[in-house]
Amino acid sequence: MSNISSPNSVDITPTPKILRTLGDIPFEIWQCFAELIDNSLDAFADAERRGIQIPTPTIHVYWSRESTPSQDREIVINDNALGMDLASLENAAKAGYSANDPISHLGLFGMGFNIATARLGGETDFVSSQKGDTKYTGIKINFEQLIKKRTFIAPVINEEKEDSNDSGTRITIRNLKDGIYGQLQKKLTQIRRQLETIYSPILTRNKVRIVLQGKQLSPRLHCVWSDSRYVIRKGEKVFARKEIDCDLGETRFDTQKNRYLSDDEIAEYEIHETPFPDHIVIRSRRLKGWIGIQRFSDTTQFGLDFIRNGRKILVNDKSLFEFENPDTGTKSIEYPIELGSTTGGRIVGELTVDYLLPTYQKNAFDTSGRAWRLTAEAIRGAGPILPKSRKAVGADGENDSPLGKLINAYRRPDAGTRTLALPNPVARDFYKRFISNDQEYLSDEKWFKAAQEADRDRGEGNQRLTPVNVGETPSDDVDSYLANVTSGDTSSAPPVQTASSRVVPPVVNSTRASLLPLSEKIESASGLYTYKSQIVGMTVTVRCMKNGHNIRHQDEKVPCVLFLDGQEVDFFYDPQHSVLSEYPISPKQLLLHGLAEKFAFRDTNAGVSFSTALWGLIDNHLDEERINHQSLQERAGSIISNIKERLPELLGHRFEAVKTTIQEAPREEEDFARRLLEEAPNLLELYQNCGNGAEQTLGYVCESIIKRLVSKFPEEFFDSKLFNLPYTTLKIGDPATRERLRKIPIDRVLSYITDIASLLQGSHSQNKHELLRYANTMSLMEGLVQ
Incomplete structure (x- = not known):
């Protein structure tokens, strides 16, 4: 260690304790591995840039078996890259030193190696070898010895090398810190999942293998709808996947300080006509990637992934789903709004942002700079995304940004093709098959069929209409429907059938083979069923009988039949049978009853x-039939929000008459005004003066006002303008008859809105029967709202 060298200067070189202190920096084990893996990936990338091919580039991360004595346990990270000489290795081990170009490399700060190794253990062997070398050469870093000797000088070590043609680098960590080995054993699956997630872009290219504890990592792919799927919003197709390729311009970047120059700093050079030094370069900022719709909703597993040089820095980031008001600094969540706490969101994406600057932990970006602001605006646009929120802050028009279009078109998770969503229990089951690499569930064909089935279950797409059974040979000739009618003398008596000649028809039992062509598979209900997760289940194929066809047993029509072959089950049901059409019993309930019998028989020796x-x-x-007060309230809120959002376009051309209707109930108008004052004060004056854009205030009315508006202006709501019920199209009878008929759909909708309002205002103490009523109301109303 140096001493004071002169009266005017002091040596402040830190002691070697600082190296051990780096181990106190809060890095998770997977982060430590990632720091060391990054160095190997940079080595492979350097070889590729130099045009040198490495056969099967591989990174191994492994640790000792549990049978190894604790004092001998070690963690090893090695690669088969080009390797380093001793001088390069010496620099790589120095805290704060980095020879890497910060633009194209994963490693940035020169601290990753030191933090990662110090976090995991007290001693590290760091060796490397190049092709042609006869041994591995490196250094041994032992914190206790360095501290004891008060020196930063580490001894050089050599290790034997079997093949001089091999090359690569190996890091061996010993004297593992307390708890590290236990976490490795306990969190192996979690560590694997995290590494597979952050390195998915690299693993997908299949250029580098990363092997953790003997098992190769696989990319964790997003389960999204294909780019050919879409929904319709305001007459426009909004596709489920949006590609992004946006040039955010070029600017000056300091490669030594790893930061962008400010506009003032650039101007300083330009004003004085001073040439920029070599370490200040022009750096492009190009945003590339995609955002899209996940095939299932989740309360946490959604959001955007931001990728820098192949590694995901942010995973499932939801910051761009918020709008921060620049005037007040307050933040409001814009997605998910409907069913956010129980169902969650489904917008995901992968965005390459090589130009953004990560923090030293590589789990966030610097969001204070202009580069992040440009990125955020390119993805989510300026101002709020939700139409109602835009009006509240005085923003004009729609938010047509990539994220804005997806949020506005896909924010409702109602099952069906209109929103491209499945019932969530079905979607979760399908996703399990997706991640298990079941080929039938990797594409979205079966998923879309399940969405179509949800349409049918809700009575959409004319599925409720039963087609006429025209028989095998349709004809207008009545005689063709009469048996054994022959031409000739009509006065002759028919032959008398004797008892001996009478034929007893055989008893009819439907077979699997006979039912297959008369039925269709129900994807959303088919799958693996079990009564306990660790018990071997049965694979069930559910099939629904087509209209006009039934199931027979002992000559009687039956609602369902179950065929068992080993662990394979075929379950057929007839939705037209009275048990299913007239009683509150679902096909799945009958299926579970039948399966329970089979499981009890199979597992009787186990006491089941x-x-x-x-x-x-x-x-x-049977999760989809579970009654949950919170989810019902969120569904109710979603329906009301949708109606409110549509009011301006439905009633805007009659605003003065609408305002008069609102004023007929002064207390309700007062509550309405209070809401405007709290949420959109800039709209209050428009309402008072009936100014341009005053119709936007209708998005803030209460349920009672909605009921009065529907009753007062039914012609603006029905006939598929908002509700899929006829009104003006009812033209039967005289005016009085038409008036009575037209009152029926109005009363129906008003009763549903009354139930919804009651649910939103009610407490959790409501009993099961009340919640069942509300659940039925939600389903009926969701089927009516366009």
Whole structure:
């Protein structure tokens, strides 16, 4: 260590304790591995830039078996890149030193190696070898010895090398810190999942293998709808996947300080006509990638992934789903709004932002600079995204940004093709098959079929109409429907059938083979069923009988039949049978009952009863029929929000008459005004003066005002303008008859809105029967609203 060298200067070189202190920086184990993996990836990238091909580039990360004595356990990270000489290795081990170009490399600050190794253990062997070398050469870093000797000088070590043609770098960490080995064993799956997530872009290219504890990492792909799927919003197709390629311009970047120059700093050079030094370069800022719609909703597993040089820095980031008011600094969540706490969101994406500057932990970006602001605006546009929020702050027009279009078109998760969504329990089941690499569920064909089935279940697409059974040979000739009619003397008596000649028809039982062509598979209900997760289940194919065809057993029509072949089950049901059409029983309930019998018989030696199997099946597979007060309230709020959002376009051309209707109930108008004052004060004057844009205030009315507006202006709501019920198209009878008929759809909708308002204002103490009523109301209303 140096001493004071002169009266005017002091040596402030830190002691070697600082190296061990780096181990106190809060890095998770997977982050430590990632720092060391980054160095290997940079080495492979350098070889590729130099045009040198490495056969099967591979990075191995592994640690000792549990049978190894604790004092001998070690962690090893090695690669087969080009390797380094001793001088390069010496620099790589120096804290704060980085020879990397910060633009194209993953490693940036020269601290990753030191933090990662110090976090994991007390001693590190860092060796490397180049092609042609006869041994591995490197250094041993032992913190206790360095501190004891008060020196930063580490001894050089050599290790044997089997093949002189091999090359690469190996890091061996020993004297593992307390708790590290236990976490490795306990969190192996979590560590693997995290590394597969952040390196998915690199793993997808299949250029580098990363092997963790003997098992190769695989990319964790997003489960999204294909780019050919779309929904319609305001007459425009909004596709489920949007490609982004946006040039955000060029600016000056300091490669030594790893930062962008400010406009003032650039101007200083230009004003004085001073040439920029070599380390200040022109750097382009290009945003590339995609955003799209996930095939399932989740309360946490959604958001945008931001990628820098192949590694994901931000995963499932939701910051761009918020709008920050520049005047007040307050933030408001714009997505997900409807069913956000129970169902969640489904917008995801992968965006390459090589130009953004990550923090030293590589789990965030510097969001204070202009580069981030330009990125955010390119993705989500300026101002709020939701139409109602834009009007509240005085923003003009729609937010046509990539994210804005997706949020406005896909924010409602109602099951069906109109929103490109599945019932969430079905979607979660399909996703399990997707991540298990079930080929039938990788594409979105079966998913879309399940969305179509949801349309049918809600009575959309004319599915409620039963087609006429025209028989096998349709004809207008009545005689063709009469048996054994022959031409000739019509007065002759028909032959008398004797008892001996009478034929007893055989008993008819439907078979699997006979039912298959008369039915269609229900993707959303088919799958693996079990009453307990660790018990071997049965793979069930559910099939619905086509209209006009039924199931027979002992010559009687039956609602369903179940065929078992080993662990494979075919379940057929007839939706027209009275048990299903006239009673509150679903096909899945009948299926679970049948499966419970089969499981109880199969597992009787294990003491499994019918009731035990049935309870388990209900708990595992009937989630969509579970009554949950919170989710019902969120569904109710979603319906009301949708109606409010549509009011300006429906009633804007009659605003003065609408305002008069609102004023007929002074207390309701007062509450309406209070809401405007709190949420959109700039709209209050428009309402008072009936100014241009005053119709936007209708997005803030209460449920009671909605009811009065529907009752007062039904012609603006029905006939598929908002509700899929006829009104002006009802032209039967005299005026009095038409008036009575037209009152029926109005009363129906008003009763639904009354139930919804009651649910939104009610408490959690409502009983099961009340919640069942509300659930039915939600389903009926969701089927009516366009």
